Amino acid sequence: MSWTEMALNGRILVVDDAMENIQILHAALQDEQEVLFALDGARALDLARTQHPDLILVDAMMPGMDGYAVCAALRAAPETRDIPVIFVTALKTPEDETRALDAGAADFITKPVNAAVVRARVRTQLTVKRQADTLRALTLTDPLTGVANRRAFDERLEAEWRRCARAGLPVALILADVDHFKAYNDHYGHQAGDACLVQVAAALRRGAGRTHDLVTRYGGEEFAILLPQLDAPGAEGVTHRLQAELAQLGLPHAASPTAPHITMSLGLSSLVPRDAQGANVLVASADTLLYQAKAGGRNQYRMGGAGALANAGGQVS
Template identity: 35%
Template sequence: MLQYVIYADLNCPFCYAMQEQLHAMDLLEQVDWRLIEHAPDISVFNATPESQAELASEVFTVRSRAPQVQVALPPLRSDSRFAILCVIAAREIDEVKALDLLTNLYRALWIEGKDISSTAVIYDCIVEAGLPGELSIEESHELCLQNWQQQWERGSYNLRIPVLTTDNDERTLLGLPSQEHISAFFGGEQPPGPVGSFDQCHGRDQQTIAFYGHDGVQSIWNVIASVREDYNILLPASIQELRGMLNKPGETPDLILLNSINHWQQMLADTTEIVHQASENHTPVALVGDMLSDADEIKVYETGAADYLVKDRANGILKARIRTLLLLKRSHDLLERAARIDGLTQIYNRREFERSLEVEWLRGQRSKQPLSLIMLDVDHFKDYNDHYGHLTGDGCLQHVATAITESVKRAQDMVCRFGGEEFVVLLPETDQHGAEVLAEKIRKTVEDLAIAHAKSSAAECVTISLGIASLNPAENSSPRDLIQIADEALYKAKNNGRNCVAS
């Protein structure tokens, strides 16, 4: 048995970079590779702007942290399940050639940009590794993947990858470490720095299902049992507790399944109310029970319920129906997020800024408190893009957005991407002095990132220029005035040599 274990996914660039570093250090064969799916539903969401932005950010980080590793941004993050099963099957034939297949698949995706969910691509990688062109995928291989998946999910890794650990979990490296850390780890030493301090990928959070039955949940336990391994399960003790969950931001279940045996009419009435309450969060509500007549099933849909599940159907059918409802919920969430969030930087977009500005302006008119705005721009960003490339430019904007967000501590303050390399920070109940203090903090935080910028006349690293405006909405002015004053102050900062704050 190998002394070291690694949990990794083929479609994670951090895992790919780890594999390349171990390969370069001639350590690959000393590690038991346990491949898992860190985002099993990636094929559903890999084309969304959010997923693409996240992928670009991860590739940028790998290039920054492991510059010796060749990596390119693929068109999509491939589904990895079938490729993983092929690696598991190859291990039974030849361990060394299975590692070659692993390397081939990683490089096909992360260097050549190929789709490793394609059977043609997988076939080419298999043949190149010297393995039989037709690998037989058996049930035992599925069980092996399931076992590794459970080990990773139940480990103390917080659903992060890659994970390099000893076979007894005594020592662990979480994330993408440097070669120095890897050498120390394999040398039996505790690497310097806290565990988990390295760049890493995390699994998609499990969705949550709330089951409630007026007569308890024993009669639908087979339904709960069929999905309890795949989703978080909530069992509210009362209908009031279930309604309370819908009123708690961040704790709302993704799906509500209701059941009743002896209180059918009451359940229909409760369903109508819960559907109305859950609609604000686009949470689907469905009923579970015995086979119904067409007339009774129509009554279920008249409550607004999304579906009716017959509890005694085959587990595969129940799971498929539940998965469809949860995909509907996730799609609504993604659409709502896309309307408010900038796809690249993952902060609020201009549309959401303009909406919030109107709201805060009206609130300021009532409270007679000042409203401040910081408008900032990345210095010489066109030159940065031309010199380093657009992918690196995208990564730069992401790091700047993160630095701004980390500098802004109050919950009511709002960081938005205004357009291109321009950002705004909306500060309710903040006067000119308070805005100046925060603006200088943001400027210094971005400068401290020390992102090299060879084409800047302001500094040797990436910097920003900031303009400040502060008005009292209760006086004779408008939101447009606030934006115009901040914009004029920003140009003043640029004329003053950039990398400074002006008002």
């Protein structure tokens, strides 16, 4: 992505209690950016959580929740703390600007605004944000397989757990372990083992399907597939797709006592988060079910709740 591309086509949230001010900023930005707006702080926080803007322009002085309170609330929430904020305000003193920067603002623009200045400041912040996002993505990616790493999983799990708890929606998790992978490495060598994991990760990514599902290399030959807003029957359907994608690979495994090709054992759990529970309860449940699948002969899955057992072909027994 070029510098110019980084600075354009962002999603900008404008927060001001005066519609005329919103219209001025919209006119200045609409040719380069997507512009959302909110007339109060509470609505701004709701849009920040649900619409994931790249940048927020907020007025300092608003009735009820002012810009400083909005900025503090954004910084306090993990899902919004990395969104840069520009104060756009009639306040002009160095003390006002210092207070905004101390509150976590990335920039400070005084009213009446100059359209060219607003566009330039927005481009700068979008470029910085996207550079930071790119670097952060590198720290959250497993270098071998290209899927998310354990750190990315832990962060995303906590965020989805909180979000689904607020909405009363389920979160599903599949823990999947390549069967007899040590024997695979011993038989074919570690380079072949690495190549196998790359292909398995790609198959899991194809099977997960939805853009907001997260495939993670959880550790060694174990993978985690996080499925927000999916109940147990829906997650079971994903499990069948994962098994089908893996079977289609047909990777030989001559050293496996289970099958002549690569197989996986899987544990599937789906829960609606409760206030008294932490996200670790979902991981513990899926891990227990994975252990049961392995103890039951591998190349199968166990599902939470009913404790269903299925073979690699996906038929519940």
